[in-house]
Amino acid sequence: MKKHVCSLCGYVYDPAQGDPDGGIAPGTAFNSLPGSWVCPVCGASKADFKPA
Amino acid sequence: MQPLSIANDVFWLGDIDFESRDFHGYSRSPLGTTYNAYLIKDEKNALFDTVKEGHGPILLEKLRQVLPPEKVDYIVVNHLEPDHSGALPLLMEACRPEALICSPLGKKSLEGHFGSRDWPVRVVTSGETLSLGGRSVRFIEARMLHWPDSMFSYIPEEKLLISNDAFGQNIASTARFADEVEPALLRKSLSEYYHNIILPYSAQVLKILDAIAGQGLSVEILAPDHGLIFRRPQDVASTLEAYRDFALQRPRKRALIIYDTMWRSTERMAHALCRGLADNGVETVVLNLKQNHHSAVMTELAACGLLAVGSPTHNNGILPLVAASLTYLKGLRPKNRIGAAFGSYGWSGENTKILGEYLSAMDMPQPVDPLKCPFVPDAAVLNACEAMGASLAAALEKHCAAACS
Numbered sequence: 001m002k003k004h005v006c007s008l009c010g011y012v013y014d015p016a017q018g019d020p021d022g023g024i025a026p027g028t029a030f031n032s033l034p035g036s037w038v039c040p041v042c043g044a045s046k047a048d049f050k051p052a
Numbered sequence: 053m054q055p056l057s058i059a060n061d062v063f064w065l066g067d068i069d070f071e072s073r074d075f076h077g078y079s080r081s082p083l084g085t086t087y088n089a090y091l092i093k094d095e096k097n098a099l100f101d102t103v104k105e106g107h108g109p110i111l112l113e114k115l116r117q118v119l120p121p122e123k124v125d126y127i128v129v130n131h132l133e134p135d136h137s138g139a140l141p142l143l144m145e146a147c148r149p150e151a152l153i154c155s156p157l158g159k160k161s162l163e164g165h166f167g168s169r170d171w172p173v174r175v176v177t178s179g180e181t182l183s184l185g186g187r188s189v190r191f192i193e194a195r196m197l198h199w200p201d202s203m204f205s206y207i208p209e210e211k212l213l214i215s216n217d218a219f220g221q222n223i224a225s226t227a228r229f230a231d232e233v234e235p236a237l238l239r240k241s242l243s244e245y246y247h248n249i250i251l252p253y254s255a256q257v258l259k260i261l262d263a264i265a266g267q268g269l270s271v272e273i274l275a276p277d278h279g280l281i282f283r284r285p286q287d288v289a290s291t292l293e294a295y296r297d298f299a300l301q302r303p304r305k306r307a308l309i310i311y312d313t314m315w316r317s318t319e320r321m322a323h324a325l326c327r328g329l330a331d332n333g334v335e336t337v338v339l340n341l342k343q344n345h346h347s348a349v350m351t352e353l354a355a356c357g358l359l360a361v362g363s364p365t366h367n368n369g370i371l372p373l374v375a376a377s378l379t380y381l382k383g384l385r386p387k388n389r390i391g392a393a394f395g396s397y398g399w400s401g402e403n404t405k406i407l408g409e410y411l412s413a414m415d416m417p418q419p420v421d422p423l424k425c426p427f428v429p430d431a432a433v434l435n436a437c438e439a440m441g442a443s444l445a446a447a448l449e450k451h452c453a454a455a456c457s
Binding site: 008009041044048 | 157193253256
């Protein structure tokens with residue numbers, strides 16, 4: 001599963017780790033993240049992420 | 053200096069740093085700066101932001117002239133960077149407020165800067181309001197303007213927006229209001245500040261400007277944490293408009309040439325390139341990087357649609373000051389510009405390839421092939437530099453026209 005990087009702050013979403021603080025379990029693919037999910041560092045939306 | 057009333061029972065309690073030339077540790081403040089903190093006196097009293105460490109006693113003294121520090125009920129921390137939070141421990145000790153108010157990411161920054169303290173932290177999110185009695189504070193998270201924790205505080209009853217670093221300018225002056233200084237100086241300082249601090253987050257700027265317009269926030273006083281306060285409707289409107297203009301980064305028909313040089317070969321090429329551009333109607337500025345700090349380069353690039361970079365080959369690479377400036381510029385994510393590379397070399401000649409890689413990393417296409425010359429440019433090389441300038445002038449014209457259509 002592919003990592004995605006936030007174009008605003010540089011945070012990397014790693015599917016292997018998920019985003020536990022944001023309620024996202026490890027193993028969740030980027031495309032499976034809910035539309036309401038935002039970057040845990042800067043609050044950017046999913047649309048602001050690009051494949052790493 | 054006395055505390056200054058900027059609205060009914062709203063006070064500026066900041067300090068003027070005439071000596072500062074190093075801003076945030078990476079940029080220059082050639083005119084010094086100020087650290088602005090604000091106090092609203094109401095049934096509950098709220099202090100918005102503090103100042104850089106070392107300037108805290110001045111803030112505290114000004115506060116005492118308005119009310120006893122222990123009467124401060126809330127300290128709002130819109131941003132944790134040390135030029136606004138350095139005096140926070142001093143103020144927390146003197147005021148012992150009911151709550152220290154910050155954004156969710158501000159809480160993280162707070163712990164990162166000050167460790168765990170027994171401060172009464174209250175986290176607020178966008179849209180939450182805090183009543184002060186006669187007035188209220190509405191919080192607007194302004195994430196990445198310019199840190200994740202950044203927040204604005206809006207006081208609807210005063211139509212006052214306390215915007216932290218956004219809309220700041222590095223101007224040290226006893227003038228406190230934007231209408232008290234030359235408009236050209238103000239505009240230049242606003243641009244210098246934007247392009248060195250805020251530029252990477254231009255997408256967020258457009259979002260927050262839309263949010264201000266969309267939520268119908270009427271702003272009559274715009275109070276940033278550095279520099280001058282905007283108190284006339286036309287000044288507020290033109291500042292918001294200036295930010296939209298900066299954020300859109302429309303290319304300008306103006307060129308910037310930056311270079312460093314060993315034995316003046318690359319310098320001669322820079323000046324020949326400048327002649328070629330100027331003779332073809334493009335206003336051009338040349339900056340020697342030995343004399344110009346990287347933040348001065350960015351300030352100049354703000355109004356240029358073309359960046360031409362020159363470096364000789366040195367030890368199979370480029371000169372370090374050129375690499376430093378390009379690294380800085382790349383981090384600021386300039387957009388919608390075209391690039392060009394040139395320079396002299398002795399034997400191996402990697403310079404223009406490396407310069408081109410930096411330009412590509414900034415999405416700056418090179419419409420004209422790089423130009424390099426062995427050792428010392430002769431008349432033919434200088435003519436080729438002038439011709440390169442002419443070609444770049446035509447390419448810039450085309451680039452600007454395409455961006456406007």
